[in-house]
Amino acid sequence: MNINKTLLTLSLSATFLPSLSNAGEVEVLHWWTSGGEAKSVQELKAMLEEQGHSWKDFAVAGGGGESAMTVLKTRAVSGNPPSAAQIKGHDIQEWGGLGFLTNLDDVAQSGKWDDVVPTMVTDVMKFNGEYVAVPVNVHRVNWLWANPEVLKKAGVGVPKTLDEFFAAAEKIKAAGYIPLAHGGQPWQDATVFEAVALDVLGSDDYRKAFVELDMDTLSGDKMVEVFTKFKKVHDYIDANSPGRDWNVATSMVINGEAAMQIMGDWAKGEFTAAGKVPGKDYICAPAPGTDGQFTHNVDSFAFFEIKDEANVSAQKALAATILDKDFQEVFNLNKGSIPVRTDMDMSAFDQCALDSMATFKASAKTGDLVPSMAHGMSTTSYAQGAIYDVVTNFFNDPNADPKEAAQKLAKAVKAAI
Ligand code: BGC
Numbered sequence: 066m067n068i069n070k071t072l073l074t075l076s077l078s079a080t081f082l083p084s085l086s087n088a089g090e091v092e093v094l095h096w097w098t099s100g101g102e103a104k105s106v107q108e109l110k111a112m113l114e115e116q117g118h119s120w121k122d123f124a125v126a127g128g129g130g131e132s133a134m135t136v137l138k139t140r141a142v143s144g145n146p147p148s149a150a151q152i153k154g155h156d157i158q159e160w161g162g163l164g165f166l167t168n169l170d171d172v173a174q175s176g177k178w179d180d181v182v183p184t185m186v187t188d189v190m191k192f193n194g195e196y197v198a199v200p201v202n203v204h205r206v207n208w209l210w211a212n213p214e215v216l217k218k219a220g221v222g223v224p225k226t227l228d229e230f231f232a233a234a235e236k237i238k239a240a241g242y243i244p245l246a247h248g249g250q251p252w253q254d255a256t257v258f259e260a261v262a263l264d265v266l267g268s269d270d271y272r273k274a275f276v277e278l279d280m281d282t283l284s285g286d287k288m289v290e291v292f293t294k295f296k297k298v299h300d301y302i303d304a305n306s307p308g309r310d311w312n313v314a315t316s317m318v319i320n321g322e323a324a325m326q327i328m329g330d331w332a333k334g335e336f337t338a339a340g341k342v343p344g345k346d347y348i349c350a351p352a353p354g355t356d357g358q359f360t361h362n363v364d365s366f367a368f369f370e371i372k373d374e375a376n377v378s379a380q381k382a383l384a385a386t387i388l389d390k391d392f393q394e395v396f397n398l399n400k401g402s403i404p405v406r407t408d409m410d411m412s413a414f415d416q417c418a419l420d421s422m423a424t425f426k427a428s429a430k431t432g433d434l435v436p437s438m439a440h441g442m443s444t445t446s447y448a449q450g451a452i453y454d455v456v457t458n459f460f461n462d463p464n465a466d467p468k469e470a471a472q473k474l475a476k477a478v479k480a481a482i
Contacts, residue, residue: 101334161192264354333401
């Protein structure tokens with residue numbers, strides 16, 4: 066046991082370490098199954114076990130978590146929910162409204178969560194003013210990951226605008242590489258789509274479209290331009306993209322088969338797990354045209370109402386551990402995200418994380434901090450599902466018309482809300 070972990074155990078023990086008699090079990094549903102993700106969640110398991118509790122892993126593979134949410138619904142309606150589940154953003158309110166979640170206010174008060182986590186995050190973790198979920202991290206979604214060797218061989222630099230991206234992609238293709246590694250799954254299509262939208266619409270209209278669900282913005286001329294540019298991106302992905310997992314796409318950038326990937330910074334977790342160093346083996350840069358803007362995606366665990374006393378004590382220990390400083394550091398170093406606590410020493414973090422933290426803070430002041438639509442932060446799962454459908458169908462249909470797509474987008478959202 067290392068000294069930090071010993072201290073963690075001691076500090077948590079003051080409040081929530083069980084005596085041997087009330088050592089319980091937590092069953093935790095999550096979708097962290099890629100290399101970097103699995104390493105990250107392993108840290109949580111280890112820290113919980115050090116406190117005498119046991120961890121029953123309930124991993125449901127599938128990036129973005131769609132499959133995990135489907136499985137969770139089945140378990141919950143059969144009256145047998147797990148202790149905690151990876152549930153984010155608006156979904157927390159939906160689960161709270163159904164009466165499934167438990168009150169964590171005692172843990173929150175002793176951990177002073179209100180003082181160390183930004184209000185914009187704690188607001189999402191509360192249902193009717195009571196904590197029902199715990200935030201883990203802050204992911205930035207609008208990133209471009211690049212292999213510097215491949216860029217060099219193609220004679221291009223890191224593209225800063227979409228025009229530069231398209232020009233670079235042409236040269237990369239001509240040099241015999243795949244310009245953009247992409248996994249053709251609806252959530253990945255939506256991740257690239259929202260990066261293009263952030264640039265073309267700007268932060269205010271992005272918010273109008275995906276937070277306020279403003280019909281004029283969803284169907285307007287700028288949205289037509291978003292679809293037009295998004296369509297062009299398709300020219301630079303390979304034919305094997307459909308169905309590919311996101312981490313397989315990341316590995317194509319790691320091994321030099323592809324030049325770039327537009328993906329949230331969980332991709333950094335894959336580079337880290339492969340022993341790669343930012344600035345040397347790979348480059349992290351804002352998605353083209355989105356410098357200074359920050360699309361956020363906060364991971365969190367919601368906690369379910371359970372009966373067994375020992376398991377409730379294990380559940381509270383898990384909640385306390387997630388916001389423990391040592392956990393925040395080691396988890397986020399592996400995951401690629403930044404800590405959600407504002408009082409962290411960032412000296413162990415790399416340049417990508419420091420850039421992310423700086424942009425997170427600055428963008429909150431300039432109005433350029435926006436919630437991710439693709440990752441459930443900006444709107445309900447219903448509206449998100451409607452957007453996914455239109456975006457994916459459009460991306461996969463070579464004859465699709467951008468103008469029609471924008472109209473379909475507004476109609477589909479209207480029908481879903
Ligand atoms: C989650 C990340 C996860 C990614 C890929 C996102 O929605 O927020 O934590 O790594 O999906 O699975």
